[in-house]
Amino acid sequence: MLPNVILLDLDDTILDDSGARDRCWAETCDEAARRNPAVDANRLRVELERVREEFWSDRDRHRAWRVRLGDAYGEIVAESLAALGIEDRSLGVELGAVHHELRKAAIAPLEGAIDTLHAFRERGVTLGLITNGGGEGQREKIERFALAAHFAYIGIEGEVGHGKPHRIAYETALDALGVDPTDCWMVGDNLEWDVAGAQAVGIRGVWLDKAGRGLPAGAGVVPDAIVRSIAELL
Secondary structure, eight states, X not given: OOOSEEEEOOBTXXXXXXXXXXXXXXXXXXXXXXXXXXXXXXXXXXXXXXXHHHHHHSHHHHHHHTXXXXXXXXXXXXXXXXXXXXXXXXXXXXXXXXXXXXXXXXXXXXXXXXXXXXXXXXXXXXXXXXXXSOHHHHHHHHHHTTOGGGOSEEEEHHHHSXXXXXXXXXXXXXXXXXXXXXXXXXXXXXXXXXXXHHHTTTOEEEEEOTTOOOSOXXXXXXXXXXXSSGGGGX
């Protein structure tokens, strides 16, 4: 049976935020080559992947920059250009903005996700949204796809002051919804943020394994359930 309250992640749980990532980076590299003939788009693409992975792998840096994605992309491109011997920070910042706009334009609801939100509400389930990131950017997505009406609570890291997996992000939602953690599920695609963080405060953590690859080798987190889409919860 479904619980009284389900908390949902936003990016790559309801909205496809990363599906077009590779294409958008490739287009950004092509744009870099158009703006500066010294740029080899293929070499820049390889360097961008290296820098991107390194940039986001540091937890403190991830926390600091994920609320400023446009600026973060500028940092990544500028560092990648520098690694190729092109010291042009202003170009990096400009291309970071280009990439940011490409990524925003590519975002779309995952198949069946919006219908599932309607179905939850028809079954009497109260929904809450907990998402990391900056307030302006996340609100823009919520408004663009008319998501606010589905949720009795919306907690955005840039507005609440704490993001997942910090327990305050969850406790704030529980208090706002007046629900005991034992009668609440959290569903999302990130094992640490959406599952382990929820379980730490007594909420059942459901992992959304969109690709169907299963738990990574050596994963230290054990979800209470695994689904391929939020529709499976029905």
